[in-house]
Structures are given as C-alpha cells and as structure tokens.
Amino acid sequence: MxxxxxxxxxxxxxxxxxxxxxxxxxxxxxxxxxxxxxxxxxxxxxxxxxxxxxxxxxxxxxxxxxxxxxxxxxxxxxxxxxxxxxxxxxxxxxxxxxxxxxxxxxxxxxxxxxxxxxxxxxxxxxxxxxxxxxxxxxxxxxxxxxxxxxxxxxxxxxxxxxxxxxxxxxxxxxxxxxxxxxHVHRKEQDTEEKLDLDPIQKITPSSTCSRTSSHLWFHFKSAYTSFTVIRYSIWYSLAVCLYYQITTYVPALWNRIGGRDATLWNGAVEAILTLIGSLVALLAGFVSPSWLQMNTTLLGLAAIAVLEGLGLLVATVTSNIMVSYVGFSVLVIMHAFAITLVSSEIAKHVPDASFALVFGISTLVGLVSRTLLNLAVADIDGWFALDIREQFTVYGFGLLGVGVLFAIFLLVELGRRKCYRLQSLLQLNKDGVA
Missing domain, CATH: 1.20.1250.20 (MFS general substrate transporter like domains)
Known part of the structure; x- marks a missing residue:
C-alpha cells in the first residue's frame, strides 16, 4: 500500500x-x-x-x-x-x-x-x-x-x-x-516569498496582523481570479444550500404524501440512501481524469442538476409514496457523485495553503443562502410561508435553474475557446505573411 x-x-x-x-x-x-x-x-x-x-x-x-x-x-x-x-x-x-x-x-x-x-x-x-x-x-x-x-x-x-x-x-x-x-508541515516555498513582503515587515512582530491579512488576500486573489474555481465554488455553494434544505424537510413531504405509512418507511429509506450515497461517492473516485475536461465537466454538472430537479419534482407532485422515494433517490445519487468530483476539482485548482479558505467561503455562502431560502419559503413567519409541496416545487425549479446556469457556463466556455482558436489562426496567418 x-x-x-x-x-x-x-x-x-x-x-x-x-x-x-x-x-x-x-x-x-x-x-x-x-x-x-x-x-x-x-x-x-x-x-x-x-x-x-x-x-x-x-x-x-x-x-x-x-x-x-x-x-x-x-x-x-x-x-x-x-x-x-x-x-x-x-x-x-x-x-x-x-x-x-x-x-x-x-x-x-x-x-x-x-x-x-x-x-x-x-x-x-x-x-x-x-x-x-x-x-x-x-x-x-x-x-x-x-x-x-x-x-x-x-x-x-x-x-x-x-x-x-x-x-x-x-x-x-x-x-x-x-x-x-x-502534522502538516509548511511548504518549502512559503507564501511570504511569493508576496515579496518588505524584509523589515517579515521580521517585525508588530506586523503579524498585516502579514496575515496579506496572506489571506494573496490566497483569496489567487483562487478567485480563476474562473474555473469560481464556477465549481458556485456549484458547491448551491449544493450546500439546496441539498441540505431538501434533506432537512423531506420527511415532512413524505408524511404529507404517505401519512402514517411514510413514518414507518422514512427512516429505512434515509438509511438505505445514505449507504447508496457512500457507494456512489466511492465510485466517483474511479472516474477517468480524461472525462473531467472542462467542457465535459460543465455539461455533466448541467445534466446532473437537471436530473436532480426533475427527480425532486416527481417526488413532490406524486401521490404515491414509493414514487416519491424513487424521485428523491435520483437527487441523492446524483448529489453524492457530483459533490465528490466538484470538491476534488476545486482542490486541484486552488493554491496550497488556501484549501480551508476557499471551501470555507463556499460553505458560508451556501449556509447564508440556505438561511435566506428557509426564511423565504419554509418559515411560518417568513416572506411567503409556502406549504410543503410548494416549497419543494421551488427547490425543484431551483435545481433546474442550476442546470441552466451551468449550460450557460458551457456555452461561454465553448465561445471563449472558439475565439482563442480564431485568434491563434489569425496570428499564424499574420506571421506567415510577414
């Protein structure tokens, strides 16, 4: 080993x-x-x-x-x-x-x-x-x-x-x-060298706060000047927001659909889906890196979000509790697969010593978004105070919206690459004429 x-x-x-x-x-x-x-x-x-x-x-x-x-x-x-x-x-x-x-x-x-x-x-x-x-x-x-x-x-x-x-x-x-x-040891090339801090500032104890702020700003800027990191972080934040909001309230939806029968089955279904999620997350580790090119990944994330949304909408509108379980299963399986790959892709594209900063910001954005979403649709004293089926309809269309957003990202990426190829071709022609 x-x-x-x-x-x-x-x-x-x-x-x-x-x-x-x-x-x-x-x-x-x-x-x-x-x-x-x-x-x-x-x-x-x-x-x-x-x-x-x-x-x-x-x-x-x-x-x-x-x-x-x-x-x-x-x-x-x-x-x-x-x-x-x-x-x-x-x-x-x-x-x-x-x-x-x-x-x-x-x-x-x-x-x-x-x-x-x-x-x-x-x-x-x-x-x-x-x-x-x-x-x-x-x-x-x-x-x-x-x-x-x-x-x-x-x-x-x-x-x-x-x-x-x-x-x-x-x-x-x-x-x-x-x-x-x-323990995790510091890298041989420290961030201080990259920041090119003043030599006096490096050794003065009173500058600790300033140095720390410079480190954080350097890592923040290094991570979020990458459009790749931004796109994956958006997915991660929306997953934190929608997935955990949905899993928190899905027993209430099932109780509305299935009544007392749902109460008996809910716990067993949640346990089984957790086990399936574990297996799917493990299988995500075997996806070939060649399949994780940017265009393929964006297309995959768009498709996954659409499937999640459709599965949740089916789970919401049906009057059959078993159909609702199946629709929710699609969401769980797709989420376990996607969040595993997205997490690893974020880590691959951020600088060393900034992992917690980037994942922490993404998690915080997701939690704040979830709090606002909960206040808007789920809280009985909230802005809209929707009933449970209406809430899940909002979540389902929210997932479809995520799919549309990543389809737009894909189109932008394809357009950007086409422009780059045209510029390269024009430059080659220009050099040939010269």
Whole structure:
C-alpha cells in the first residue's frame, strides 16, 4: 500500500468514527423528554443557536485553518464535540443547552479542517481518490448511525440518554485519534516569498496582523481570479444550500404524501440512501481524469442538476409514496457523485495553503443562502410561508435553474475557446505573411 493510500485509510477511518453519533436522529424527542422536559418551541430556539453559532464561527475558522495547518482545528473539533455530549449527558437546564449549542457551532465549524486536511497531505494527482474515500467513509458512518440508533430504540435496548452516552464515547475516541494524526508541515516555498513582503515587515512582530491579512488576500486573489474555481465554488455553494434544505424537510413531504405509512418507511429509506450515497461517492473516485475536461465537466454538472430537479419534482407532485422515494433517490445519487468530483476539482485548482479558505467561503455562502431560502419559503413567519409541496416545487425549479446556469457556463466556455482558436489562426496567418 502506498503512503497516500495509508494516509487516506487513516483519515477515512477517522471520518467514519467522527460521524458515528447515534443520538442525533433523536435530538428532538430527547430534548422534549424527561431529561430536559422543554417544549418543542424551546427546542427549536435552542437548536437555532447552534445554526447561527456555526455560521459565525465558520468565518473565524476558515480564516485561520490554513495558517495553523489543519490538525489543531481538528483537535478543537474533537474537544468541542466531547464537551457537547458531556453536557448532553450531565446537564439538565435550558441555559446549559443554550451554551451547549455554542460549542456545537464550534464543532461544526471546525469540521472544515477535516475536509481540507487531506489535500495538504497528498499529491494533487490523488485528490479525486482521497475525496471519494473520505466522503464514502463519512456517509458510511452516517448509515451506521441511522441504522443502529433506530434498532436500539425500536427494540428498547437503550433510551435516548443511552444513545448520548454512545455518542460521547465515539467523540472521546475521535478526539484521541485527532491528537495522533500526522502534522502538516509548511511548504518549502512559503507564501511570504511569493508576496515579496518588505524584509523589515517579515521580521517585525508588530506586523503579524498585516502579514496575515496579506496572506489571506494573496490566497483569496489567487483562487478567485480563476474562473474555473469560481464556477465549481458556485456549484458547491448551491449544493450546500439546496441539498441540505431538501434533506432537512423531506420527511415532512413524505408524511404529507404517505401519512402514517411514510413514518414507518422514512427512516429505512434515509438509511438505505445514505449507504447508496457512500457507494456512489466511492465510485466517483474511479472516474477517468480524461472525462473531467472542462467542457465535459460543465455539461455533466448541467445534466446532473437537471436530473436532480426533475427527480425532486416527481417526488413532490406524486401521490404515491414509493414514487416519491424513487424521485428523491435520483437527487441523492446524483448529489453524492457530483459533490465528490466538484470538491476534488476545486482542490486541484486552488493554491496550497488556501484549501480551508476557499471551501470555507463556499460553505458560508451556501449556509447564508440556505438561511435566506428557509426564511423565504419554509418559515411560518417568513416572506411567503409556502406549504410543503410548494416549497419543494421551488427547490425543484431551483435545481433546474442550476442546470441552466451551468449550460450557460458551457456555452461561454465553448465561445471563449472558439475565439482563442480564431485568434491563434489569425496570428499564424499574420506571421506567415510577414
């Protein structure tokens, strides 16, 4: 086994364990149960603290992760996760829950270090493979979480508090593992050389803030002057926005379509689709690099978005719950395949030591967009307050819109290349005449 494969196996196993949190599918019944005994409205308010804390802390995290070389932030995530589940197990007050959600925001925000750490440890030619490995591993961890948690509760092997003890044990193991991960060393050619900073500025401690700002600006400019990075980042952000909005509310759609029967099947379908997503992400690592030329990729992303949109619209308008499951399956499979390839392509096209910056910005844009979308169509006090079928119709047409956008990108790319060939031909003719 090659060194990069060994490292990918280590980090994939870490990701599998990190995602093993069997208490999460039952967080609502746990909070309104006897341990905390709060209302559903209070539970929603508490969980919203975690969402806003996540977005606020993500800004700080993606600004410092590349500078601190990933591993320290992975350790912070492990410690925050351990603290969160310690408080779940041993606290009982509403105030403690609110504080717990602040740490949960830290836990989620620092997760960006895990997703970008591997790109700093392996050669770029392996990015597609390692991305497929870690995405497959985390999906497999979620599958085990969904399956085991429901089995334990269904057969009354344990209660919701017992699931939190299991999650705490997994987070403790993850934290220990994080300390054992190999360090990322600085590149031989440091960014300071590329920035050509003043020699005095390089050695003056008081200039640390200025140097850091220069580093961040350099990496931001280097990444986002590339139209390739911009296009892939747009896809990534829209995927974060639409996919997680859809998966959050799809049980409500299924309950509307199938009633009580849907309640019995929803959990099983989600678990099966998570497993399928794991397998599809793994298969994405075997796509030939020759198929990932810009024109082919843009065409593929446009087609995938259209298929996702059509699948979701079918899942929305049908009155048959099984048809709805199939339509949603198209979305899950297409997303698992596309997000794996898009992530690796972004990493291939950004400078070293800027992975967390670029992925962090893309994630933040996606989260902010999702918050606005949720406020517009899903919130009962929002701008439009649509019912569940109307909401999913909006999401479906949103995905079709993404397909149209990337079809436009493809046409622009084809036009740009045609112009370049014409200019080259004219230059050759001019040189021949001369």
């Amino acid at each position: 090659e060194k990069w494969q060994q490292f990918s196996l280590i980090l994939s196993s870490f990701g599998f364990l990190k995602e093993f949190r069997p208490s999460e599918p039952f967080v609502y019944p746990f909070l309104i149960g006897p341990c905390y005994n709060i209302t559903i409205a209070q539970a929603q308010d508490v969980l919203s603290i975690g969402t806003y804390s996540y977005m606020a802390q993500l800004v700080v995290v993606f600004l410092i992760t590349d500078y601190f070389r990933y591993k320290p932030l992975i350790i912070v995530a492990g410690l925050a996760g351990t603290l969160v589940w310690i408080m779940f197990v041993w606290s009982s007050s509403l105030r403690a829950l609110q504080l717990l959600e602040v740490f949960y925001g830290t836990y989620m925000a620092a997760d960006i270090a895990y997703w970008t750490y591997i790109y700093a440890k392996v050669d770029r030619k392996h990015y597609q493979k390692v991305t497929s490995h870690i995405r497959s591993a985390t999906q497999a961890g979620r599958f085990l979480t969904l399956t085991l948690s429901k089995i334990l509760i269904y057969y009354e092997v344990t209660d919701y508090l017992g699931l939190n003890y299991i999650s705490l044990g997994a987070q403790l193991a993850t934290t220990i593992w994080a300390f054992l991960l190999p």
